[in-house]
Amino acid sequence: MTRKKVKLAFIMNDSARKATYKKRKKGLMKKVNELSTLCGIDACAIIYSPYEAQPEVWPNNIGVQRVLAQFKRMPEMEQSKKMVNQESFIKQRITKANDQLKKQIKENREKEMTEVMYQCLTGKRDHSKLDPAGFE
Amino acid sequence: MTRKKVKLAFIMNDSARKATYKKRKKGLMKKVNELSTLCGIDACAIIYSPYEAQPEVWPNNIGVQRVLAQFKRMPEMEQSKKMVNQESFIKQRITKANDQLKKQIKENREKEMTEVMYQCLTGKRDHSKLDPAGFE
DNA sequence: GTTCCTATCTATAAACC
DNA sequence: TGGTTTATAGATAGGAA
Numbered sequence: 001m002t003r004k005k006v007k008l009a010f011i012m013n014d015s016a017r018k019a020t021y022k023k024r025k026k027g028l029m030k031k032v033n034e035l036s037t038l039c040g041i042d043a044c045a046i047i048y049s050p051y052e053a054q055p056e057v058w059p060n061n062i063g064v065q066r067v068l069a070q071f072k073r074m075p076e077m078e079q080s081k082k083m084v085n086q087e088s089f090i091k092q093r094i095t096k097a098n099d100q101l102k103k104q105i106k107e108n109r110e111k112e113m114t115e116v117m118y119q120c121l122t123g124k125r126d127h128s129k130l131d132p133a134g135f136e
Numbered sequence: 137m138t139r140k141k142v143k144l145a146f147i148m149n150d151s152a153r154k155a156t157y158k159k160r161k162k163g164l165m166k167k168v169n170e171l172s173t174l175c176g177i178d179a180c181a182i183i184y185s186p187y188e189a190q191p192e193v194w195p196n197n198i199g200v201q202r203v204l205a206q207f208k209r210m211p212e213m214e215q216s217k218k219m220v221n222q223e224s225f226i227k228q229r230i231t232k233a234n235d236q237l238k239k240q241i242k243e244n245r246e247k248e249m250t251e252v253m254y255q256c257l258t259g260k261r262d263h264s265k266l267d268p269a270g271f272e
Numbered sequence: 273g274t275t276c277c278t279a280t281c282t283a284t285a286a287a288c289c
Numbered sequence: 290t291g292g293t294t295t296a297t298a299g300a301t302a303g304g305a306a
Contacts, residue, residue: 006281006302010176015273020302021175027300028167031283032181035164039157040146042184045168046203049177055207067182068204071191094233096173101230142285142298151290156285158291163283167300 010096021049025056032058042067157185161192168194178203 011017025047032045036059044067045058057064147153161183168181172195180203181194193200 008170008173011174016302017175018273021171021177023301024167024171024174028164028171030300031160031164031167034144035157035160035183037144038147038160039153039185041157041186043182045179045181046207047171047177047179048203048206049175055203064207067184067191068207070184071182071193071200071204094230094237097230097233152285155291159284166283 010099018051021051025049029056029058042070044068154187157187161185165192165194178206180204 011020028045028047032043035041036043043058044064046064047056049056147156164181164183168179171177172179179194180200182200183192185192
């Protein structure tokens with residue numbers, strides 16, 4: 001039985017995406033910790049996810065703030081010195097986001113449809129379902 | 137022959153430490169990129185090392201600054217936590233990416249200008265500066 | 273959704289140029 | 290000091306309970 005070789009693309013299935021997020025976030029944090037310990041360096045990671053109101057960080061808020069303060073002090077000239085070709089990178093992200101959006105709109109449309117049908121069947125409106133609560 | 141199970145502690149040997157740093161930094165950046173792509177999340181990583189004058193970051197300086205700004209606004213964000221649904225979330229990302237792109241194009245243009253002027257003054261070319269480094 | 277499992281895939285410590 | 294190779298430790302996708 002051959003396991004499908006996960007391709008690097010947005011995971012459309014909500015539960016699968018969340019499961020993957022949790023596993024990989026854990027693995028990532030561990031990696032940052034290892035790198036920092038093994039090589040004695042200063043580093044931080046900040047992750048914003050739809051699953052947590054607060055960003056998840058390494059090593060902790062204070063550590064992150066310290067690194068960020070350092071980062072802000074960096075002269076701008078130096079920052080752009082090692083300019084990589086960010087243009088194409090960002091373009092890629094836009095394309096990716098657009099694809100996601102298209103699919104999301106479709107999903108939302110289907111959800112609305114379900115909602116309308118539900119209202120017809122029950123004869124009442126359930127506004128809580130329209131709560132823009134987001135995706136969790 | 138069993139391989140020694142690397143223990144999580146500062147590597148005393150200088151060259152070994154640097155070698156490990158380079159390998160693990162690369163692996164880490166890849167992981168952050170994968171997590172971001174697979175789960176469509178906003179994240180950044182900043183690494184200060186004695187091997188580089190500037191911190192090495194993911195995804196790029198602009199991305200880091202954006203996350204930084206977000207991070208500083210955290211207290212307020214707490215209240216309006218889950219007010220965005222996936223659709224507007226993605227739309228936001230597209231808008232942000234577009235802004236980034238516009239800014240990047242402008243920056244690159246200025247970079248080219250500076251480079252050309254430099255060539256005129258010194259009469260030589262330094263192709264190394266055009267290396268589109270990036271993270272594979 | 274969560275925890276556990278494990279076949280597979282990936283990262284990387286060492287060794288060697 | 291910086292690439293390549295290779296064997297093994299470690300990460301994790303998918304499935305089951």
